[in-house]
Amino acid sequence: MSVLAAASGAPSIATQLAGSGLIGLREGLEAGIVVMILVAFLVKSERRDAVKWVWLGVGVAVAMVAATFLVIHFGTSTLDGLAAEIAAGIASLVAVVIVTAMVLWMRKAARSISGDLKSGMEKALIVGPSAVLALAFFAVGREGLETALLMVGYAENTAGSAWPLIGLLLGIALAAVLTVLMYLGAVRIDMARFFKFTGAFLVVVAAGILAYGVRALQTGGLLPGAGNLAFDVSGHYDAGSWYGTVLGGILNVRPDPTVLQFGAWLIYLVIVLFLFLRPVTSAEPAPVADESAVV
Structure with a gap:
């Protein structure tokens, strides 16, 4: 279990379910x-x-997605001490890079x-x-890989709790029901x-x-400045309050970030939200208003 996660405490069950559930709903x-597009095309093509x-x-x-998540998550959870922090930090950074690329790609595509x-x-x-099998595999696997990597990073702050996984599965189940109803x-x-809106949430x-x-890499000694805090509002921040569980459980906000961490x-947040929310130009395709209308 992560030293940082243990120090901050696991978020509430409701917070874990809400955060991972929305991820599951979006990605599902x-x-x-x-x-739906593939099946509808085949049906219409007889x-x-x-x-x-x-x-x-x-x-x-x-x-493949389940195996990826389990290998990375349990691989990092079997480590202890500084090795666990380094592994969790690297896994988190890799997840951020891939998820960011996929969120921005979906905006354009x-x-x-x-x-x-x-x-x-x-x-x-x-x-x-x-x-046909390969097309479906790669099309769905691309979305699933994003989910697996995002959940690895998200689950690092839950002190080994199973509730994020349950929330994810509930979100995916709801997405499946909505997809059938749309079809x-x-x-x-x-x-x-x-x-x-959900893309902006994933960016946050x-x-x-x-x-x-x-912070994990700073704790592990791979990045400097572990003791150089940007600010510390721990005396005015109740981690057990409703805002503490939301900010800590979903957004991973700490009351005592380091300068490098906060920076x-x-x-x-500023750069990626700008790239994601900027107005779509005529040269850049806009997201469809109703995907169900194109199948």
């Missing part, structure tokens, strides 16, 4: 929309025989993703079942607004994971 809907290969590819991708998937499926059907036409969601979560990673958090 992204993956669900991908599967190629229902190929649907089973899509589901097989999805199953393999889910297994949202409109064209449906056409790209349909075009890819047309070619895969010509090649055969293995190509059946029973529910229509403003996907552009949904992914804008990633900023907290970055801050955690920097990394602030610079990342």
Whole structure:
């Protein structure tokens, strides 16, 4: 278990469920929309025989994502002391880099993703079942890998609790239900607004994971300035209060950040939120307002 996580205490159950649940809902809907587009295309093309290969590819991708999460998470949790801090810090930084790249990529690719998937499926059907399986595997695996890495960083601050995983699974289950309802036409969601708000949330979560990673590497001795605090409001900060559990459990905010930790958090948040929220130009495709309308 992380020294930093143990020192700050595990967030409340409700906070752990809410944070990881929203991550699961966001990432589950992204993956669900991908599967919905592929299945709808096959049904409309009268190629229902190929649907089973899509589901097989999805199953393999889910297994790969679960294995990735378990290997990284349990690999870091078996370490003790400074080695645990260094491993957790490196894992957190890697997660932040990949999650940031994927969030910014989705902002640009949202409109064209449906056409790209349909075009890819047309070619895969010509090649055969293995190509259909591979297309589904890589399309869903890309979203799942983002989820696994984000959850590794998020789970580092929960003192070994299983509640983040439960929250993630509940969020994914809700996403699956919403995806089916969207496919059946029973529910229509403003996907552009949904992914804008949840994408901004993921950026804020990633900023907290970055801050955690920097502090862990400082504790492990790989980064300097572990004793150089930017400020310390511990005397006025109640970690057990509602705001303490929210800020600490979801956003990884500490009352006593180091200068390097706080600087990394602030610079990342300003730059990445600017890149994510800046107005979309005509040369840059805008997210679709309702992904269910394109299937």
